[in-house]
Amino acid sequence: MANQFKRDHAQVCEAWRLLGAVERAIYLEAAIPKLGLLTGNANKARHLFNHLLSFAPKLDEVQRMNGATGESNDLYVTARGKTMVIGGESAKTMAVLGQLIAALLTGNEVILHCPSQAEMCIEAVKVLYDTGISDDVISIANDSQTVTLLYIDRLAQVAVAGSHSDVQKISQVLANTDGILTQVIAVTDMDGLSDMLTPDYLYRFVTERVRTINTTAIGGNASLLELGSE
Numbered sequence: 001m002a003n004q005f006k007r008d009h010a011q012v013c014e015a016w017r018l019l020g021a022v023e024r025a026i027y028l029e030a031a032i033p034k035l036g037l038l039t040g041n042a043n044k045a046r047h048l049f050n051h052l053l054s055f056a057p058k059l060d061e062v063q064r065m066n067g068a069t070g071e072s073n074d075l076y077v078t079a080r081g082k083t084m085v086i087g088g089e090s091a092k093t094m095a096v097l098g099q100l101i102a103a104l105l106t107g108n109e110v111i112l113h114c115p116s117q118a119e120m121c122i123e124a125v126k127v128l129y130d131t132g133i134s135d136d137v138i139s140i141a142n143d144s145q146t147v148t149l150l151y152i153d154r155l156a157q158v159a160v161a162g163s164h165s166d167v168q169k170i171s172q173v174l175a176n177t178d179g180i181l182t183q184v185i186a187v188t189d190m191d192g193l194s195d196m197l198t199p200d201y202l203y204r205f206v207t208e209r210v211r212t213i214n215t216t217a218i219g220g221n222a223s224l225l226e227l228g229s230e
Helices: 002-018 021-037 042-053 093-105 115-130 164-175 222-229
Strands: 063-065 071-079 082-087 110-113 138-140 155-161 183-187 206-214
Touching: 021 042, 021 093, 021 115, 042 093, 082 093, 093 110, 093 115, 093 155, 093 183, 110 115, 115 138, 155 164, 164 183
Parallel strands: 082 110, 082 155, 110 138, 155 183
Antiparallel strands: 063 071, 071 206
């Protein structure tokens, strides 16, 4: 039963990743009005969240790269994987939700952990569930200790909203964990939220991949096939 649950969970998360940023943005856009109300400044929140969603088409872009004759190489970005969004004691709701939206827009599975704003987390996740996002894709882990959660297997990245001290403590813990290298994505400007306005912000939630196709093998260049028969 446990293995079946893991398979189903993995399949749902993979389907979310493969959906594409533009399609994922449709779900998130539907949640923006209610998520904005949780921040205390709905107008500012709406502008920030819409700004993040505006990058969706760029995230879906595929760049054709030069390669050897007889093959095509496409560069694209995809989700890094399991992502924890953490709100420190000094974190403001808008910063936490901005990190949450960024992680989901880029196709990641997300674990939300903000013990100081437990009710907000429950409300935010409910809003996202109501848009059709699965509970396999986003969950809450406020009852566990932060240090314990940072040792979760296959944790790809941690998006921290809080003080420089919060970021430093989490980075130190992650440096002592085994397994894959876990990236830290920090937002420390609680007022201006300038960290989220940089051109590379969303790209910190993704990784680059190259898709290579042997076009000769599928009839892409008939002249090369003729050379082999002479």
